[in-house]
Amino acid sequence: MIIPTTEKGAEISRRDLLKKGGAMATVTLAPGVTLMAFGGQASADGLKKGARWGLLIDAGKCPEDCSACVTACSNEHGWKNNGLDTDPQWIRKVTLREKATGRENSLPVMCQHCDEPPCVDVCPTGASMKRADGIVLVNRHICIGCRYCMMACPFKARSFVAEEVTDQRTTTPRGNGTVEACNMCVHKIDRGDGTTACVEACQATGNNAMIFGDLNDPESDIAKAVSTYASMELRADLGLGLGVRYQNV
Amino acid sequence: MRKLLVSVLMLAALLASPGFAEGLLPDIPKAMGEPHPEGNEWWRVNHPALLMHSRDQTVIEGIRDVDASIKTCVACHAVEGPDAAPVTYESPKHICRACHDYVAVKIDCFQCHNSRPEEADWAAVLPSLGGTPESLRAYLERISQ
Ligand code: SF4
Ligand code: SF4
Numbered sequence: 001m002i003i004p005t006t007e008k009g010a011e012i013s014r015r016d017l018l019k020k021g022g023a024m025a026t027v028t029l030a031p032g033v034t035l036m037a038f039g040g041q042a043s044a045d046g047l048k049k050g051a052r053w054g055l056l057i058d059a060g061k062c063p064e065d066c067s068a069c070v071t072a073c074s075n076e077h078g079w080k081n082n083g084l085d086t087d088p089q090w091i092r093k094v095t096l097r098e099k100a101t102g103r104e105n106s107l108p109v110m111c112q113h114c115d116e117p118p119c120v121d122v123c124p125t126g127a128s129m130k131r132a133d134g135i136v137l138v139n140r141h142i143c144i145g146c147r148y149c150m151m152a153c154p155f156k157a158r159s160f161v162a163e164e165v166t167d168q169r170t171t172t173p174r175g176n177g178t179v180e181a182c183n184m185c186v187h188k189i190d191r192g193d194g195t196t197a198c199v200e201a202c203q204a205t206g207n208n209a210m211i212f213g214d215l216n217d218p219e220s221d222i223a224k225a226v227s228t229y230a231s232m233e234l235r236a237d238l239g240l241g242l243g244v245r246y247q248n249v
Numbered sequence: 250m251r252k253l254l255v256s257v258l259m260l261a262a263l264l265a266s267p268g269f270a271e272g273l274l275p276d277i278p279k280a281m282g283e284p285h286p287e288g289n290e291w292w293r294v295n296h297p298a299l300l301m302h303s304r305d306q307t308v309i310e311g312i313r314d315v316d317a318s319i320k321t322c323v324a325c326h327a328v329e330g331p332d333a334a335p336v337t338y339e340s341p342k343h344i345c346r347a348c349h350d351y352v353a354v355k356i357d358c359f360q361c362h363n364s365r366p367e368e369a370d371w372a373a374v375l376p377s378l379g380g381t382p383e384s385l386r387a388y389l390e391r392i393s394q
Contacts, residue, residue: 047311131311139308140361166337168363170320170392175361190311191394 046190051133053184053243054215055199056222056231057107060248061209064106067093069210072201073110076185078169079159088159090182091198096249105249108198108210110182111136111157112234115241119149119158128179134243135186140178149179154235157181184212184243215243275351278344281376281385282325293348296322300358314393319358321389324366327374334371338364 070091074080079088091110097103117136119128127143130136138149138158150158158181165175171187174180185196199212213222225231231245285292296317303315326344327335336342338359341350345364349356358364365371366388372378373388 045312046306129309131309133311137308141304141308165361166363167367168361170363170367173361173363178361186311187313190313 047131047133047135048189048214049132050216051214052216053134053189054113054213054222055184055196055244056211056213056225056247057244058209058247059105059107061207062106062108063207064093064095064104066106066205066207068201068205068207069108069198072197073182076169076197077172077183078165078167078174079180082163084162086160086162088161088180090159090180107246107249109155109157109234110198110244111153111184112155112240113182113184113243115243117240118152118154122148122152124148131186133189135184135189136181137183137186138179138181140173140175140180143178145177145179147179153181154238154240275348276342277347278326278328278342280326280344281374281380281382282389283382318393319362320366320392323364324370324374324388324392325385327365329375329377333375333377334368335365335375 070093073091077090079090081087081089091108094107094109096105096107098105113134113136115134117128117130119136120130122128124146125142125144127139127141128136128149129139145160147160150156150160158179160179161174161176163176168174172183185193185198188196194212196212199210202208202210211222211225213220215223215226217223218227226245229247231247232249233240233242233245234249236242287295299317300319303317304319306312306315307318323335323344328340328342328344330336330340330342338346340346343364345356345358348354366374370388372380373384374380
């Protein structure tokens with residue numbers, strides 16, 4: 001294998017080298033520059049192909065005075081509520097009231113991980129993106145903070161980081177000048193935890209109002225639940241194909 | 250001619266003196282982990298391209314065990330500050346600043362990324378808090394999942 005320059009060589013990862021040339025122990029990148037392959041390769045081969053991660057939230061089980069999911073999200077990702085209008089909100093408790101009957105309903109609302117996300121459509125840089133497993137993210141490396149996506153989102157799910165941030169959670173890099181939203185605990189999913197911080201917290205309260213899972217896996221709890229019981233999307237009229245579904249709203 | 254010889258000798262003496270060299274070259278802190286098999290020279294040249302490639306793999310493809318992760322850089326190369334905590338990018342002693350200040354390159358990685366491990370992991374990466382190459386390796390393995 002001949003790779004013309006060191007610069008080009010660096011674009012090829014050790015993983016690629018290992019995969020393509022199993023027997024190759026060292027690779028010459030440029031005269032005098034050798035890339036040696038490390039032993040022991042990782043399990044993590046990236047996101048689960050063909051998955052469609054989703055949440056099912058039963059508003060009937062979600063008491064109005066509980067906000068365990070919001071607290072858990074804040075701790076997991078390191079965003080804080082300082083009582084300012086500009087505070088980021090990855091997830092918030094919303095109370096709905098049916099005008100005709102006066103029936104009230106409390107439920108957590110976060111990025112709905114649209115299948116056809118308007119935030120991605122409007123992003124001028126490509127920072128707003130949907131992973132192959134359906135998780136919608138902001139790639140902060142290229143976000144310019146224009147906030148188009150905040151305007152486009154029908155659920156007001158995105159926030160702008162208006163303050164400088166220090167001592168971030170290492171699993172959730174975040175900083176001033178970029179836009180952010182619920183990322184479905186993408187670091188936990190990639191790690192194989194099989195749950196999110198909000199769902200863990202909800203289960204710990206005993207309310208069990210949230211289920212996380214792969215909607216495309218017929219064996220998963222969430223897929224079984226949505227195929228058995230009635231559930232709905234918020235603003236289903238928009239036809240965005242949401243990854244977050246609700247019951248008893 | 251003699252004058253020239255004297256000044257050349259003086260310059261040579263100056264260059265050889267430790268104080269002068271210290272001010273002239275970046276003071277790169279020593280890392281605790283195993284040395285890079287590719288060598289430091291190689292990493293000095295290639296780390297920006299590797300980091301760029303790895304960040305896309307992680308954000309877009311969900312691959313966490315990448316070749317160059319900023320989290321592993323700042324763990325292996327953690328520098329202890331006066332308060333028995335790893336220094337942040339605020340400090341000129343931070344591994345990234347040691348060179349980048351010297352070459353006048355301003356990086357913005359740490360506007361979003363934490364420039365040191367989280368407090369719960371300081372003991373794993375600082376020898377003075379009981380950190381060993383084993384505890385460091387365990388930490389690195391955990392964060393690359
Ligand atoms: S809910 Fe809003 S932020 Fe989330 S994917 Fe849909 S449009 Fe984008
Ligand atoms: S704020 Fe960032 S993610 Fe949102 S539209 Fe602008 S560049 Fe894209």
